[in-house]
Amino acid sequence: MTTNGFDEQALDAAYRKALAAEKAGRTEAAATAYRACLGIDPDDHVGARLRLAALGVGETPSSAGEAYVTTLFDQQAEAFEDILVGQLGYGVPGLIGETLARLGFEHFDRALDLGCGTGLVGTVLDGRVDEMLGIDLSENMIEIAFDSGAYDHLYIGEALGFLEDFDEPEPFDVILAADVLPYLGDLAPLFSLAATRLAPRGLFVASTEALADMAGDGAAKGANAETGFAVGSDHRFHHGESYVRAALERAGFELVAFEPITVRMQEGEPAPGHLFVARRTGG
Ligand SMILES: C[S@@+](CC[C@H](N)C(=O)[O-])C[C@H]1O[C@@H](n2cnc3c(N)ncnc32)[C@H](O)[C@@H]1O
Known part of the structure; x- marks a missing residue:
């Protein structure tokens, strides 16, 4: 023991x-x-x-589980940026920055970066956000995010629990989740909780890995129209486009953009995904 x-x-x-x-x-x-x-x-x-x-x-x-995610990213933290960005061409944070600028969203008062990792999203948005909060399960990733200097407040914890329990009532005008949804299968709880923490017309910006493109040897098992997501041979969740769109709509979001992206290279091939910018509807 x-x-x-x-x-x-x-x-x-x-x-x-x-x-x-x-x-x-x-x-x-x-x-x-x-x-x-x-x-x-x-x-x-x-x-x-x-x-x-x-x-x-x-x-x-329904998710990768806290124990697994924490262990995996505590182990990977030190090499994360070298491997993911340097070797595998991971560029979702940069794409988020470009997409928000292209859509005319230049400035935010208060942002929350879910699964902030080493702080790449915070770094991209540095200077465009008055108050930047980050939360991640992995203490080792958070330590690197802290060193980036891009966050006003950092928290170690689970994203959904944080959205549910965070004791500051002040809403966010943007919530971001770059390459985090592949560790969450069922997106409905995340989307509903994010909506409760956003100001009216606040933005939810996130990336997914695509399900439809998983074919042949890399096929995700158990994918079906009922769930809309499945675990791939890479042990991450892949989400169907229609599933994500419907889950956003059910949680009270309208889409501003839903775009195909390459998340990173995976075994020499581009790993396809989506980047969406959704706006909270209603008052
Ligand atoms: C692939 S990394 C991406 C990090 C960062 N968003 C970026 O774009 O560089 C995924 C991160 O999400 C975190 N994560 C995954 N599931 C989580 C959860 N349920 N709650 C909090 N953090 C989570 C992991 O610990 C890891 O740091």
Whole structure:
């Protein structure tokens, strides 16, 4: 046992077994070992639920889970910008900055960056926002965002919980989420909570990874018209365009823009996605 409350050695052994079986194409054995991981660690630090879903043998979870996201990004924080931006050409924060400027949204009073990571969005919007808040599950990512100097306030926590519980009633005129929705499957709770925190006609700006383009070997398993999202072979959630549009409308948003983008390179190929700018309707 460790401070995490589970047997880390047993988890490590089961996880290695699962990865080896998956690599060898032994899906049943891999699934058994991933289920063993969940038996040892129900909080799922290794992301076994995502892997089962990607194998097509487990239910699609509604999110990647806090334990997995925190572990993954705490590990990746230091190398994040070198790998993602430098090697894989990740450019969503820059696209957000360009798109908002092109649409005539030059200045914001109060912005909230959900899943702010190392602070790339804050850096792009620096000088265009009076008060910039950021929130992320990963303490190591937040430390780098802090060093960027682009945020007035930073919080370590889960995005939906933050939107629900944040005790400052003052609304935001923009809420941003760059490359965060791939860690959230069911978008309805996020969209409704974001709407409650926005000023009337406030903007919600976010990127997704596209579902329709997942084809052939990279096919997302379990994708269907009912859910509109699925876990891809990259272990991230991919969202269908019509699903995202309908979920925004249901949460009280009208679309200002919904554009195809390349999120980054993935195994030498452009990873397709969407960038949307939605405006809260009603009073
Ligand atoms: C791919 S990174 C993107 C970071 C940043 N938005 C950017 O564009 O560079 C995804 C970030 O979202 C955070 N994240 C994912 N799910 C989250 C959640 N439910 N609540 C808070 N942060 C989350 C991760 O910890 C990670 O820092």
